Structure formats: structure tokens, C-alpha cells
Amino acid sequence: MSLDGIVVNSIVKELNSKLLGGRIDKIYQQEKDEILINIYNKGNNYKLLISASSNSPRIHLTDRAKSNPLNPPMFCMLLRKHLAGGRILNIEQFLMDRIIFIDISSLDELGRDSKKRLIVEIMGRHSNIILIDKNNLKIIDSIKRVNYDISRVRQVLPGLEYKYPVSNKINPLDFNEEEFYSLLENSNLNIPVFKFFYTNYMGLSPLIGKEICYRSNVEIKRTIGSLELEDKKILCNSFKKIIAKIEKKDFTPVLIENNYNNNYLSFHALDIQQFGSENKIYFHSISQVLNKFYYKNDLIDRLNQKSQSMIKVIETKLERSQKKLAKQKYELLEAKDRDKYKIYGDLISANIYSIEKGSSQIEVENFYSENMEKIKIPLNKKYSAAENAQRYYKKYSKLKNASSLLGKQILETQDEINYLEQVLNSIDNCEEIDELEEIREELIKEGYLKSNRKNKKKTISKTKPLHYLSQDGFNIYVGKNNRQNDYLTLKFAHREDLWLHAQKIPGSHVIVKSEGESIPDTTLEEAAILAAYYSKGKHSSNVAVDYTHKKNVKKPKGAKTGMVIYENFSTIFVNPSIEKIRKLKKVEN
Secondary structure, rough: OOOOHHHHHHHHHHHHHHHHEEEEEEEEEEOEEEEEEEEEEOOEEEEEEEEOOOOOEEEEEEEOOOOOOOOOOOOHHOOOOOOOOOEEEEEEEEEOOOOEEEEEEEEEEEEEHEEEEEEEEEHHHHOOEEEEOOOOEEEEEEEEOOOOOOOOOOOOOOOOOOOOOOOEEEHHHHHHHHHHHHHHOOOOOOOOOHHHHHHHHHHOOOHHHHHHHOOOOOOOOOOOOOOOOOHHHHHHHHHHHHHHHHHHHOOOEEEEEEEOOOOOOEOOOOOOOOOOOEEEEEEEOOHHHHHHHHHHHHHHHHHHHHHHHHHHHHHHHHHHHHHHHHHHEEEEEHHHHHHEEEHHHHHHOOOOOOOOOOOOOEEEHHHHHOOOOOEEOOOOOOHHHHHHHHHHHHHHHHHHHHHHHHHHHHHHHHHHHHHHHHHHHHHHHOOOOOHHOOOOOOOHHEEEEOOOOHOOOOOOOOOEEEEEOOOOOOOEEEOOHHHHHHHHHHOOOOOOOOOOOOOOEEEEEEEEEEOOOOOHHHHHHHHHHHHHHHHHOOOOOEEEEEEEEEEEEEEEEOOOOOOOOEOOOOEEEOOOOOHHHHEEEOOOO
């Protein structure tokens, strides 16, 4: 994980600068493994988030808050009893490990001064938040109780003495060159070089191991056994430079953006160089980095979880509609060839007396052809010649009637397929839970999902389209779901505003506000890139985008939400890469 001992060191530095001496006002437990502590210090209010989640354990200051449970959990009540009103005396890191001690002075039930220590252990699935008595190191309680059945090595239970996690790793702040070379010599020669660092030194992550290799110009996949003496020296020097930065508290909090989508790939307290320079965002505060990283990733996880049931329903409906369309098209082709069945009936009737009972086929002259060519006609043995003729007449009549209906039905089925594909694209574009809930409400309204009576009274705040400002100063708006698309096209846009949509694929409606001016080619291209990126073609390198004035866009009578038709359009081809999207100026709503 990116949150290693170096990041923890940076967090401790920040927490000491802002929280030391502060008073604990309120304590909440909004998740089963997460607490939020409100701290007042030097005229400022701070929110300290501490999470022992298996997937994303962390500690940092935050400006976000979740809803509190109606009844606070037992651990929350215990923390309030021991820590509320207390002063923060000390915040420190245990060696270079992912363990933080927060010492707090408060009054006990008898009004005497009492010192407690809140221990935050960030260790993956073994992460924990533990409250102990500072004087005797006895555990008061923990957010996760660890008994003998869970761990035979180290129990975490009320009344037991707190024991530090056992580690055979070396504190990198006690770095010794001779020891470094000796470790290299005695290591498994077949393991990758980057793995050597985090398996031997405390608080280092695979990310830092790879970073040391990158800065040393040593291939990450190289094994220790393949290293020359010069390689080892360069690795040693790169490692020492990183240690020097930690000792000087010379941190550069950074977020690494993902090159393939809009989420974050990684983060660190040091300026990570292995990912290049274009996809990095720098911050003054490590808490800001963690806040953004975990909020975004947590949001993506929650969106994925909440959208799965909807996606499953839509994909099932879509598959059925596609099969239905294939069947309708086949029936239409058969209906176009319906005249042959009338001919079959006529020829059977004309030769009815010469047809032997039980025949499976007859061969007769076709008096409808110019040359009176012979034709073979299949017969059903179960029926008489007259009954076979009537069956062909009925089939002809049925196909004749079906032909006029199938054309309309095919259009309706194709419209439904387009709508369902558009909904899937909208789900993919969701960036907030409320946007997903809007899609759910739309699907209920259209009859694809059943309404949940329990949530009937729940009101969903209307979400806003994305807003960008082109380099020429024009406002560009992007709808992320069908409701937003309808709003932008039918209510928000004026007649002469520019309307864009990816050609013949599901996608967002994009509006460029013209304000009575001619729209430059640079703005047109930026808007087209947005239309392509927020469409099914976002991963393509060459996407056709249609554009026209809003006055040429119409909503057919009875069309589903977000569905429109347009005319008098032109087409532009663009590459909707994530790098181009990031360069566009986004206006925060």
C-alpha cells in the first residue's frame, strides 16, 4: 500500500503542527471501524479521521463528514468517556512503522488528571485503533478485539498489557552502509531488487522500493543476483537520499493520476518520479492528498457496489431486446418473401386431384413463371392437399399483415436498445451517489425497476451537469445522465447554442453557450473531445462527433428520457484521451 512508514512520518509532522495542545470536543464512530474526532486548537476546528478498515486504513485531517448513527457504538461511548475534553500532549510514530501514538491528558471520574494513549495501527487487515492507559500500558479497549482464536501471537483485549507488534526489520533511520551491503550479499539472489528494500527495512512500501530502483536506473524486475558492484553503490546512494529527506522532514505530498481513467493511481509524501511528471498533482498537506485519494476511491467502490444490481437488470433487458430485434429482422425478411406462399397455395389447389395422400412433396409446373418452370413444393403428410393449400394461404396472409407491423416494431425495439445502452453509459459516467440515484428513479419511472416503498419518501437532490470553460472563454456543459441531457438540451440551451453528441453511439449531450458569438474551432474541438470522452467511445482514438445548433435538435413524441433526434449536422473526428480531458478547465459547481 502507498500509506507506508514514510507517509506516516509526514502525517505525524502535520498533526503535531496543527493538533498539539488542542482540546478534544466531540467523538463520533460513523463506521464500524472508523472514528472521527473534532479537535479545537488555536482558534481552529479540526476533524481527525482514523480508520481501521481492512481495505483503506488511515489517519488524516479531513473536511468531509458522514452521517452519524442514531445510537453510538460501545467503543465510541468509551472514547467519549475517557477522552472528551482532553488535551493532546504528544503525537509520535513508533520507530518508522505504520503505528501512531496520540497521548491525551483528561480528567477521570474523580476529577484527577489521567493520561491515555490512543494507538493507531495501520497494518492492512490487522489494522486497529487501541486505547490504553499510558502509565501501565493496560488496554482499555479497541475498535477490533483480537482474541486467541484470531491470533495466537498477539491478543488485543481489555485488561491485557499492550504489546508492540514484533518486527525483524531494520529502522531505515538507523541506516548503515556495511549492513546494507551485507544484507544484499545474504539475501535470496533470485528475488527482485525492489522487494529487497521493503522486506528488510521498516516502513518502506513496494512503491518506494520501485522508486529507489527507478532513481538508480536499475530495472525493477532485475534480481539481486544480477547486480554489479556499481549498481549496488548507486542503489545505496539513492536509498540514502530518500532517508535524508525523511530525516529533514522534506516532504512533497503528491497524488498520482491514473492514465486510463479519472481516478487516482497512487500517492506519497515524497515526490515519486517513476510515473513521469504529467499525471502528478502536488499539495501542501499530506491530509489533502489522503482526503482526495481515499474519498475518490471509496466513492468509486460505493458506486460500483450500488450500480451492480442496476447494470445486471439493464444488461438482461438489453440482451433480450437484441434477441428480439434479430428475430424481428428475420421475420421481416421472411415477410418480404411472402408471395411464394400464395403461389404454393394456388399451385396445390390447381393440382389438387393429382396429389397423392401422404405425399411430402410435389413437383408441378409453375404457371406464374414465363417458361412454366417446374417447382417443388413441400407438403405436410398429416394434412390433405386442400389443408396444405389453406395453410400456405394463412401463412401468406399472416406475413402480409406482419410486414406492416414489423417495420414499426423494429424501430421501437431499436429505440429501446439505444435507450438501454445510453443508460449503461450514464452509469459509467456517474461521479456521485446522487447521480446514480437519479438513474434509478428514471428506471423506475420507465418501468425497468420496481420501486422500493421504504425509500419512497426519500428526496434526491438534483445533480448538475459538468461545466467547463474553453480556452476561448466559452462555457461548455456536459450531461452525465439522461435527466441532465434532457435539461441541457430542452430547457437550458438556446436556439443558436451549439449541441454535440458522439455519432451513432450512446453518449452525453454537450452544449456550448454561444452568447450570440461565432464559436472558434478550438472551442469546437474541446467540446467534441468532451462529447467523445463521455460516450461509449471514450477508449477509442478516433471518435466521430456530430454537432449542430440546438434548434435542429428535437425530442420525438413519446421518446424516453434523454432521447432526441437531430438534423442539419456536421461531423468532427477527435481523440478523447484522458490527458486531453485533464488539460480542459473544469469549473466547480
